[in-house]
Amino acid sequence: MASRLLLSATLFASVFAASSAFAYPVTVKSCDREVTFDAPPARAISNDVNLTEMMLALKLQDRMVGYTGISGWKTLDEGLREGVKELPELSPKYPTKEVLLNADADFYFAGWNYGMKVGGEVTPETLEPFKIKVYELTESCIHIMAKNKPTMDDMFVDLLNLGKIFDVEDRAEALVAGYRKQLDDITTRIGGIEKPVRVFVYDSGTEKPFTSGRFGIPTAMIEAAGGVNIMEDVDKSWTEVSWEPVIERNPEVVVIVNYGDVTAEQKIAFMKENPAFKNLDAVKQDRFVVLEYVEATPGPRNVQAIERLANTFHPRNM
Structure with a gap:
């Protein structure tokens, strides 16, 4: 009986391995590159909290050797902490090439300004000689190529491509x-x-606000919830602007991105207490929505965040 069970298990493993091998090679589009995989990565690293959550949503922990770029920028979410408790954080901020090499990584899931910088030490080109494949976050491709403004399909494409890469389609x-x-x-x-709600995304800054422009995922999220980003004409993903156009465009809702040393409550208080903003519809009507960083960047929590935005933008339709 035992030998029969062992034979069955061995046969199953062989069939599974053969079927998996049959699926490869696979090629996916990553920004302006095509990346081919001859087998699923076995020693993957992700950068930043939202990209790491994409890996966790696909249950790829057992294919990972760690993650980078979370604790140096923001507090690790308790839910994420539970999901990666067996994995080490290899670097609190952007990793160096040595960090990836010392971990014997074979895959790096990152993006431009999400773990990689244009012309920096860690890029797809600098990692290629070490056989570390890189898949780039679609939203971030605007930093190296022309692309349309994002829709939620950008995040979905990333999940589907990860599914192909890791054979979990x-x-x-x-x-x-x-x-x-x-x-x-x-x-x-x-x-x-009839008319989309005017929305301003307030990330940080007092002298000048840091916000999301046309090419940031909040624009897609706001539109999906029945609003319009008042900075939609700014051809950047995330950027600093002046307060004058914010006041002129008079947002009806302000979306606060919560992370870092300044709390969401402090950001709201700053806007409420500053006389320059007293006539903004959002301030007069106390219409603020707080999104955690992981909700305001491409990842699995976007859709739930869109529902909260829609509830605030259109409460009569709830």
């Missing part, structure tokens, strides 16, 4: 199908919108 497709259904439900609930 069914898992990725099911996850994305669920997100699409949630978005459809939100669209149906808020119904036809």
Whole structure:
């Protein structure tokens, strides 16, 4: 009996390995490159909290040797801490090439300004000689190539591509199908919108605010929730602007991005107590929405955040 079970297990493992091998090589589009994988990565590293959550959403912990770029910038979310408790943080901020090499990594999931800098030490080109494949966050591609402003499909494409890379396509497709259904439900609930709500994304800064422009994922999230980003004409993903256009465009809702040393409550208080903002509709009506950093950057929490935005933008349609 034992030998029969062992034979069955061995046969199953052989069939699984053969079927997995049959799926390769796979090629995915990563910004302006095509990246081919001859086998699923076994020693992956992700950078930043949102990209790491994409890996966790696809249950890829057992393919990872660690993550980077979280604790040096922001507090590690308790839910994420539970998901990666067996994995080390290899670097609190952007990793050096040595960090990736010392971990014997074979895959790096990052983005431009999400673990890589244009012309920096760690890029797809600098890692290629060491056989470390890089997949770039789609939203971040604007830093190295022309692209359309993001939609939620950008995040979905990343999940689906990760599914192909790691041979978990069914898992990725099911996850994305669920997100699409949630978005459809939100669209149906808020119904036809005569005029989108004017929204300002306040990330940080007092002298000049740091905000999300046309190419940041908040623009796609705001639009999906029935709003319009008042900085949609700024051809950047995240950038510093002056307060004058914010005041002139008079947002009806302010989205606060919560992370770092200055709390969301302090950011709201700054806007409420500053006389320059007293006539803003958002301030007069106390319409602020707080999104955690991980919700305001591409990742699995975007759709749930869109639902909260829609509830604030269109409360009568709830």
